[in-house]
Amino acid sequence: MTVITEETYKYSAEFLISKLPQEFQQVDLGVICGSGLGGLVDTIDQSTKVEFLYKDIPGFVASTVVGHAGKLVFGHLGEFRTPTVFMVGRFHCYEGHTMLQCTLPVRVMALMGIKSLIVTNACGGLKSEHKVGDLMIINDHLSLPGMVGNNALIGANIEFFGPRFPAVSDAYTYALRKLAFKAAFEVGISPNDIREGVYAMVTGPSFETRVEARYLATIGADVVGMSTVPEVVVARHAGIKVLGISLITNDVVRARGKDAKLEVMRELGLTDKIDTEEDTEKTFANHAEVLETSAMRSNDMQRMVIRYADLLAATLI
Numbered sequence: 001m002t003v004i005t006e007e008t009y010k011y012s013a014e015f016l017i018s019k020l021p022q023e024f025q026q027v028d029l030g031v032i033c034g035s036g037l038g039g040l041v042d043t044i045d046q047s048t049k050v051e052f053l054y055k056d057i058p059g060f061v062a063s064t065v066v067g068h069a070g071k072l073v074f075g076h077l078g079e080f081r082t083p084t085v086f087m088v089g090r091f092h093c094y095e096g097h098t099m100l101q102c103t104l105p106v107r108v109m110a111l112m113g114i115k116s117l118i119v120t121n122a123c124g125g126l127k128s129e130h131k132v133g134d135l136m137i138i139n140d141h142l143s144l145p146g147m148v149g150n151n152a153l154i155g156a157n158i159e160f161f162g163p164r165f166p167a168v169s170d171a172y173t174y175a176l177r178k179l180a181f182k183a184a185f186e187v188g189i190s191p192n193d194i195r196e197g198v199y200a201m202v203t204g205p206s207f208e209t210r211v212e213a214r215y216l217a218t219i220g221a222d223v224v225g226m227s228t229v230p231e232v233v234v235a236r237h238a239g240i241k242v243l244g245i246s247l248i249t250n251d252v253v254r255a256r257g258k259d260a261k262l263e264v265m266r267e268l269g270l271t272d273k274i275d276t277e278e279d280t281e282k283t284f285a286n287h288a289e290v291l292e293t294s295a296m297r298s299n300d301m302q303r304m305v306i307r308y309a310d311l312l313a314a315t316l317i
C-alpha cells in the first residue's frame with residue numbers, strides 16, 4: 001500500500017503556496033470538476049487565474065481519462081470573487097491509483113484553507129423516473145468499495161486532519177442542499193430537471209451488468225458512478241463541508257434481457273409463450289455518451305455552481 005504522510009501533503013501545499021500570488025495562498029472554496037465539467041474554469045476571471053498541471057505538482061499523480069484535463073486552477077468565482085481552487089479532472093481508482101493518491105488533492109486543499117467543497121460527477125441513472133441530463137443533489141452515498149475494505153481513510157490516521165472514526169451519516173448537509181436547490185432554481189433550472197438522491201460508488205472501469213444495476217437500485221442507490229465518495233469521506237474527515245452534484249449522463253441498463261431459451265422454444269414450436277421483456281441488447285453505457293451529455297448540460301451546471309458559490313459567500317453556513 002502506498003503510504004502518504006502528513007509531510008507529503010504539507011510539501012505539496014507548500015509548493016503551491018510558494019508559487020501563488022498572495023490572493024490565492026489561502027482559498028475558501030474547492031471545486032472538483034467531474035467528467036466533461038471542467039468548462040467551469042473558463043467562466044472565472046481569466047486575468048487572475050493561475051494553473052498548475054498535475055504532473056508538475058509534487059505528490060500528485062497523472063490524470064489519464066478523456067474529459068479530465070489534469071490541472072489545478074486557482075481563480076475568483078462568482079460576483080463575490082470567492083478565492084477558489086478547481087480540480088479540472090480528478091483521479092479514479094480504476095486508473096490504478098490508490099484511494100490515498102486519489103484523495104491527496106483534497107487534503108492539500110484543506111491545508112490551503114478551504115472550508116467548503118463542491119464535488120461534481122457524471123453518473124448513470126438507475127431509476128426509471130430519472131432522465132438523461134437530469135441533475136441530482138447527492139443526499140447520501142453508498143460506498144461499495146468502502147464497505148468491503150477499500151475506504152479512503154484506511155491506514156494510519158493523521159490526527160492533524162481529523163479523528164480515527166469520523167461520522168459521515170450527515171456528509172451532505174441539509175442546509176447546503178437547500179442552498180444548492182435555491183441556486184438551481186434562481187438560474188432557471190426547472191424543478192423537473194433536478195432531484196435529490198443517493199450516489200453509489202463502484203470502482204469501474206467496466207460499466208454495470210444488468211443484475212448489478214438492479215442490485216444497486218434495490219439496495220437504495222439512485223445513481224452510480226466511479227468517483228466522489230473517497231473525496232467526500234476525506235473532506236468530511238477534515239471538517240470540510242460538502243455539496244455533491246451528479247449529472248445523469250446515461251441510463252444504466254437494468255432490464256433482464258430476452259430469455260434465449262424461451263425464444264428458441266417458441267421458434268421451434270415447443271411453446272407459444274412470448275417473452276415480453278424489452279430487448280435491450282443494443283443499449284449499453286459508454287464514455288462517449290457520458291461526455292456528450294456532460295457537454296449538453298455543463299452550462300446549466302456551471303451557472304448553478306457560480307450562483308451557489310455566491311449564496312454560500314453571502315451566508316454564514
Ligand SMILES: O=P(O)(O)O[C@@H]1C[C@H](O)[C@@H](CO)O1
Pocket residue numbers: 033034035065090092120121122123204225226227228286287290
Ligand atoms: O469523474 P467522474 O465521476 O465524473 O467520471 C465518470 C466515471 C468515469 O470516470 C467516467 C465514465 O464514463 O465518468
Ligand SMILES: Nc1nc2[nH]cnc2c(=O)[nH]1
Pocket residue numbers: 122123124125202204206207208224225226249250251252285290
Ligand atoms: N459506474 C458507472 N459510472 C458512470 N459514470 C457515468 N455513467 C456511469 C455508469 O453508467 N456507471
